[in-house]
Amino acid sequence: MPTKHIKFTVNGVEQEQLVDSTWTLLETLRDKMGLTGTKEGCSNGNCGACTVMLDGKTACSCLVLAPEADGRVVTTVEGLETGGKLSAIQDAFVKEGGLQCGFCTPGFLISTTFLLKNNPHPSEDEIRLNLAGNLCRCTGYDKIVKAVERAANG
């Protein structure tokens, strides 16, 4: 198996890993680094459960090869809190009950973080469009949308 030595920043910490060329970033984060907040759903880019930030932009980590992350900056759901304090977006999801089983939640939190960074006060339509790449089978989405609105507008 061809292996690659990669250096990348994960949640603000520089990391070095020896990865197989065929590993995805998702496998590396979860299985090699123990960052199991990022979930594997469909593994083909439809469900968004594995969404992470790669150089500040959302990506499905199941469709990123681990060697591609060399020199890049990755943020996972574990990187959203600061000193044990939830981010405003995470807090809004808790307050609005924007989750049930929680499996899709890390992906929604990352996608919402990206959305509000680019568009601090999105309309409901913009929220739904920008979160279309994240599937939730529990909530029916309304509470997630409310959580995003709460995070955006307080």
Place this chain on the structure above:
Amino acid sequence: MPSFDYAAPTSLAEAVKLMGSSGTVRAFAGGTDLIDQLKTNRRNADLVIDLKRIPELQKLEMGSDGLHIGAARSCSDVHHDATVNRLYGGLADATGLVGSVQIQNRAAVGGNVCNAAPSGDTTPNLLTHEAVAVITGPSGTRKIELADFFVGPGQTVLQSGEILQELILPKPPESSASAYLRFIPRNEMDIAVAGVSSFIHVDPATKTVRKARIALASVAPTPVRARGAESVLEGKVITEALIASAGDAAVESATPITDVRGSAEYRRELVRVLTRRTLSICLERIGISL
């Protein structure tokens, strides 16, 4: 996944050299098609080449011959680009429709073209803007019309060792616009049952169509130009009736199949309707009311 090696060249010359490696070599940009195809054994590879670190393939700039889009430039970068939004409206439409935001952040316009799916969302608009494909390989660089790039589903004219370097879209004239629409059963995140891109250049004084280009997705083995519909429009004064005739004529260029996404008959009807609608959007964008 089956075993393969990975390389990320930082120059075009290095990439071309790597493309000549033994075994099955596959280049990729965003990887949103290829990585999934490798996982599911729909494609194999001994070596995958990540093209994103090559500066020429990340270009997005207006030159004297038109807009240069490096083959690895992401759909989201193209979608948010001011020049694209001002001059190539249909390309802004299409790059905002490919998959989700996560996919658009990774997927490249050039990759969408090279994947050569008949349903590729960006291709019809590139065809209506008469894009030129710049191809680099072991024997140098060649340019071809994008219309001649596609051979069949998943098949292109790229020869062994060649990569798509960039696409060049000639600068559209004043009083012209393009638009892309596709039909899917839900609002986002699906593959086009049918897609249509239109481009028209209209004389603002006489409302005469100087040039029309229409291209279709998901209704033939490759993306196709609807040349019959183009000739219905060109040289005529644009009216609602003319737009309707162009929609009817566009159907003649569609040779759809019936599959899980829709019947051939339904797809033909979609071509008719989407052609009319994209032409109306073009007029709106130019600022011509009928």
